[in-house]
Amino acid sequence: MQTLSKKNIPFIFLVVISFFWAFFYQSSNALNGYGEEKSEWLLLIDGFVVLPILCFWFIKDKKEAVIKTVAYSCLIILLGSFVIPESSKVVWPYLESLRYLAIAVFIVLEITTIFTVFFAIKASLNNEQDPDLAISKPIESVFGKGAISSLLSFEARVWTYALFSKKIRRQGFTGDSHFSCHKKDGAQSNQLGFILIILFELPVMHLLLHFLWSPFAANVTTALTLLGLVFFIAEYKAIAIRPISILPDSIIVRYGIWNPLRIALSEIAQVQPNSAFITRSSNVNRFNLAGNPNIEIKLNSGKLIYLGVDLPNEFLMTIEKYREKLLQQAV
The missing domain is CATH 2.30.29 (PH-domain like)
Structure with missing residues (x-):
């Protein structure tokens, strides 16, 4: 718990300074000389000096510290673009341009990491390693153990069982005695029923939203429903395999x-x-x-x-x- 609380300190600091500087720049009070002193360097110091130092000080995994520093810096730039008065912006317009470059680099790095993890998982499954370890070990080797790796392991497990369930064997799981749970009270049959209901009502819902609301709303809703459908399919397959x-x-x-x-x-x-x-x-x-x-x-x-x-x-x-x-x- 102590390590977890330390890792949260940079984020807590980000939230605190976001509220404080939003109040500082958007109001007139004694702190800013009643609206006369709203220099951007005040937020620059907190967002680009103090916050990165906290990330590297309290987060032991340096890759995670770098990722969070970049993400928090982008959020600080976004905050400043809204709260700092235009008359006080000197450096900020250049930072706003760099924000998109940082986001692009971040996305490229994450996609690279995802593909690396994907091929590591596939190789581990082919070697008949414990399927849970085959999924979690490559992710933990990149992100370390923690909340982020747990979330990514869950997401990877969804796609693994949705797409590659035939490669997974119950006998590969760690354990001396295995017990199933998919037959009890028709658990897996109920899941199949939900999947069929979603498939049946998806085109009807899309057409109704398209003509009664907007094509954009229909597309967004359909995309989210399809993601939910992937989850249901993965759950339907996994419950019969994972003991x-x-x-x-x-x-x-x-x-x-x-x-x-x-x-x-x-x-x-x-x-x-x-x-x-x-x-x-x-x-x-x-x-x-x-x-x-x-x-x-x-x-x-x-x-x-x-x-x-x-x-x-x-x-x-x-x-x-x-x-x-x-x-x-x-x-």
Whole structure:
């Protein structure tokens, strides 16, 4: 948590100075000599000296620090173009021109990185490596471990299962015992139903928006719907491939395309069947698409994790067997 808070300091500073300088340049008060002193160099120092120093000071990964420095600098230029009075702009018009160049370079670098990661993932899948590791390792090697790599791993998993699901084998996943969850209460069949509904109503919705609203709105809505459809297709394929796995010391919960959750057996206080409806809560994690979850896992911390698996009795027996072995080893 301490490392995470330090990494957030540059962004927090960006938000604070954005509000402060927006107020400073857009009002008349004692700070700016009642409108007489609104020099652009004040924002230049904070945005292009202090902010980059904070990025490189608090972000250990230097590539991430460079990326955030460029992104934050572009946001500062955008902010200044709106809040600094035209009469006070001397250097800013040149910076506004450079902003587009920086954005273009940033996009080129990101596209290059995406293709590099894509081919690394493809090579790992061909080598029959654990599919989750095949996706996450190339991304983490570029971006390091953290929120950004987790988000990119999720996105990469969406496209991997949407386009290359045939290359992924259940046997390749880490684990001694694998359990499926796509047959429970017709979970995968329900997903297929949603996909067919989206495909059916997509052209109708596009035509209605095109003629009743505008062609632009129709195109944007259709594009967003197609992206959502990619997600549903990936989830439909992944839920039948990615298993919930039990290892001698832990459980790996893989559900659809979501990032895996590893639960140490030593952290589990109780495992039992469940048949009740479970409401959303900050203390509850649910991995279940249809019906009520049939497995309840209570951790020593009091946190509850609910699963929906195809063979709940066999799942419970397997966990108990591994927990007993773990206790015997501890004794």
